Amino acid sequence: MSDLDPFRQETRAWLEENCPESMRTPVRSFLEMYSGGRNPEIDHPDQKVWCDRMAERGWTVPQWPKEYGGGGLDRDEVKVLREEMARINARSPLDSFGISMLGPALLKFGNEEQKLEHLPKICRGEIRWCQGYSEPNAGSDLASLATRAEDKGDHYLINGQKVWTSYADKADWIFCLVRTDNSGSKHEGISFVLFDMDQPGVTVRPIRLISGSSPFCETFFDNARAEKKDLVGAEGNGWTIAKYLLTHEREMISGFGAAPKKSVGQLAMESMGADASGRLANSILRQNIAQYQLDTFAFAATMARVGDEAKAGQGLGAASSIFKYYGTELNKRRNELNLAALGEPALGWEGDAYRGGAVSRDWLRSKGNSIEGGTSEVQLNIIAKRVLGLPDE
Template structure:
């Protein structure tokens, strides 16, 4: 038996023994997603059991280094783990911005003390993080941010506000872009601070969105004292960390809507609209639009696979990866426009159990944020034009 087969067998046995039956069912509501933290929200107590067991083994972050409590697995082993989890329908044990966004930046830019302090708690889901990036006056032009962090000797004094802070009202800590220096260009003088949301002077207010939910908050800082030791990287050099982290965020967002599970839109349309005398979907225009979308979805999937395969073959991270955020989010918006068309009147109800409490229109509206959050489509096109195509400024 090869090492990898051996690993597969051990993994299968461990998952069989440790993944609670209740965690082998699909997530159907928001609270079915477990985000951990000091005071975790749960729809079932097994969520914490499952996350704790996986966290203990480091398998919430299979490829992170062992020394900080990660799984220490290589790419092949991670693939096996994911396959074995999928085999039994195991849920993602821990949803986490600490894992998907902050972690990679911590590993690259933090000092050892900070790594020892924060990484294990992310892996075990003990601390829930939020992202302090956008401000009322700094959206696409993120580098013009004005939240001030004044050097007070042993600490920074933070004043200002952030907006679109996902789940700030539920987070324990924040990674936050602040301005420590105003004398240079706007990209200079930005510092990357980590601090406790329970610090005096921090307050949050959820923002209700067009989808009816409030995943985002406004976050206010009023004379918040942050110890100097919470500065990550060098003072004034936070912009490179910010950009590095954004690439991970974009990767995450471009993957939205590509579960690949369930019925295709074409199948669903056949059931809803029926067939014409030739046995084809009984709406020629919709048929064509669905075909265009499904075709582009297929081709986009091939592109993500190709980029992965090129990297594996040592042909470098292709320029194609720059299109993922832009194309993936636009595709997801197109998909939901068609989902609305296919479901027709059924998709127009906002409330009522018979209509799943407006799940479809709420999801449709949620997709509108995909091409805004993490850098708008227009910003992505600017980046491609300048950095990839080398077009002049």
């Protein structure tokens, strides 16, 4: 630790100097997060100042190599930076799919030219990305996607439709799975291409969910153009990259299973009160909550165990295969119990008295957790076949 001390000192001083006061407050909702792009959504002018200053040091993505716009920091240094940012409550300067999704894929599968072209713009928040995966007829069965990419020599012509493209209405570029070949198995002939959304052949329509407005969109391609140099990996190799990113996405979604600050049991006690023995007044609800909290407790221990096993060099064990399935099911249970525990106030949809329907909208939104990024049923198929070795039908 002691050899990191100068780095910590330097980091602390720089952050004190450069982090605007307004960026030292917690982010209250995703609307206050900064995602950059050609036409960034600005909630506060300091967001861009803070992002630019951090980007200049490579600290918007401190773990990426310096030549691609990152900070070139090692794991310990990244930890120190995070700790020092947390010390002054500094917000994350930039959150985007470019950082969380495309970047890791380009670092692993992209060529040098692609990395140099796209990664620095992600780090500087110049280009905002969206993900073109699901289609109306390719959800759980993603590999049957049908959006065509026709070879036109130096470019592809893209025709088809994507759905659930988060922030497509805000994004500048898309990383997209397309079909370049129909002759082999459905997993073959899928390619991973990048292209600009600002062109006549691309139309975007936002989707309204049961929970209200959402970042999701439908995206239509009518002779959209993708340059050949923006094909990532070999033609027909897109499924490998897609699988890599899906695993990545599932790990992010499974984080939903973590226990919230105030337990459902406490919420119910505040809302309903206790009986003469000090137990929650309704014994049926109490049992349901107890079962949920017990499973949350055991799930948290499992996340910790798998993390510790990885740190001890035992690799990612079979337990990690349950995270997406179990975490999202737990989140759905928690939201159902919230509704039951809070009663009438949880049913509000609009208005200040109901905090804009925050509880009911979260509850409705949670229903999608076990659908997006691989349904619970698909996750169970994967466990049955890959972990337990049960045969195909």
